[in-house]
Amino acid sequence: MVTNSALVGCSAHAPASLSDYGAASVAASEPCHEQMSQTHTRLVVAAAQMGPNQPGVTRAEVVARLVALLGRSADRGARLVVFPEFALTPFFPHWLITDDDELDAYFERDFPDPSLDPLFAAARERGVAFTLGYAELVRDGESYRRYNTAVLVSPSGRIVGRYRKIHLPGYTEPQPGHPFDNLEKRYFEVGDLGLPTWELLGARVGMCICNDRRWPETYRILGLQGVEIVLVGYNTPYDNPALPETNRLAPFHNHLSMQAGAYQNGTWIVAAAKAGVEAGVHQIGGSCIVAPSGELVAVAASEDDEVVSAEIDLELARRYQRTLLNFPLNRQPQHYGAIVAPNS
Numbered sequence: 001m002v003t004n005s006a007l008v009g010c011s012a013h014a015p016a017s018l019s020d021y022g023a024a025s026v027a028a029s030e031p032c033h034e035q036m037s038q039t040h041t042r043l044v045v046a047a048a049q050m051g052p053n054q055p056g057v058t059r060a061e062v063v064a065r066l067v068a069l070l071g072r073s074a075d076r077g078a079r080l081v082v083f084p085e086f087a088l089t090p091f092f093p094h095w096l097i098t099d100d101d102e103l104d105a106y107f108e109r110d111f112p113d114p115s116l117d118p119l120f121a122a123a124r125e126r127g128v129a130f131t132l133g134y135a136e137l138v139r140d141g142e143s144y145r146r147y148n149t150a151v152l153v154s155p156s157g158r159i160v161g162r163y164r165k166i167h168l169p170g171y172t173e174p175q176p177g178h179p180f181d182n183l184e185k186r187y188f189e190v191g192d193l194g195l196p197t198w199e200l201l202g203a204r205v206g207m208c209i210c211n212d213r214r215w216p217e218t219y220r221i222l223g224l225q226g227v228e229i230v231l232v233g234y235n236t237p238y239d240n241p242a243l244p245e246t247n248r249l250a251p252f253h254n255h256l257s258m259q260a261g262a263y264q265n266g267t268w269i270v271a272a273a274k275a276g277v278e279a280g281v282h283q284i285g286g287s288c289i290v291a292p293s294g295e296l297v298a299v300a301a302s303e304d305d306e307v308v309s310a311e312i313d314l315e316l317a318r319r320y321q322r323t324l325l326n327f328p329l330n331r332q333p334q335h336y337g338a339i340v341a342p343n344s
């Protein structure tokens, strides 16, 4: 068991100003079980994979499944549960919606609305933090902005932070000849919150959403803040109509990108998928927990609602960050300018 001093030592690896990345911390007035956890480096985490949310599914049905998954996770001792991208709806960017009212029906205007009370109550009762992905509609004067968002909720039910997806895959228009679309570029704006990290349950925690996990920049920005657990929600089809020769590799590329990101930044990753055939699109599932060594320590076996859990040791992340990586000693940013140069 290691005390807070280990966490402080790890923070020394973060950039001079965490606020450069929008970093935030849990307020000092958190309930006792949250403060107590800061003296431990081990905690049980869970990826709560979901089977399909078919079009027409009711909010009550979805919330009941989320509550059941959270309960199963807590039964295994989990303190932190990751739900998928678009946990509350089908992955509606797979089809064209031209009517604004129809589109907005998939969005949350005022998160969390009372329909989510049972989930927040269950999380509070079990003392479990969670993250969940949803479509976010934000009022901006006379107009609205739409984001693909993940929210981080503390065990006391407080909203710790939000992340808005930065790497939006797909197109703004349906693609001729494709059996289904990904219209995220049509329905969402690029996230405007950067890639923050937060201190939660004694760990430095960051989030990203689906396609973000394929980009090394995502992990590095989180890694530069000393991230110890990256929480990922995703919806990934077997079929990539733009590059069908990679279809057989979809599960491999899913794990490959996260295993590399974990190892190259010395972080745990907890990733929860939507799985199975949803609205005619077959999603890969493969929810998993990845160690800072890059090893998969738990992987989902089904294409259904399923909890994947593991006891993780934050000290392992800290050891990778202090020794093998040691960013302040080993990075050579004077050679990395092209990474942040604007796209030509």
Ligand code: CDT
Pocket (backbone or CB within 6 Å): 085, 169, 182, 209, 210, 211, 212, 214, 234, 235, 236, 237, 239, 240
């Ligand atoms: N939701 C999402 O971002 N899906 C994309 C599909 C891309 S097809 C390779 C993903 O990166 O999984």
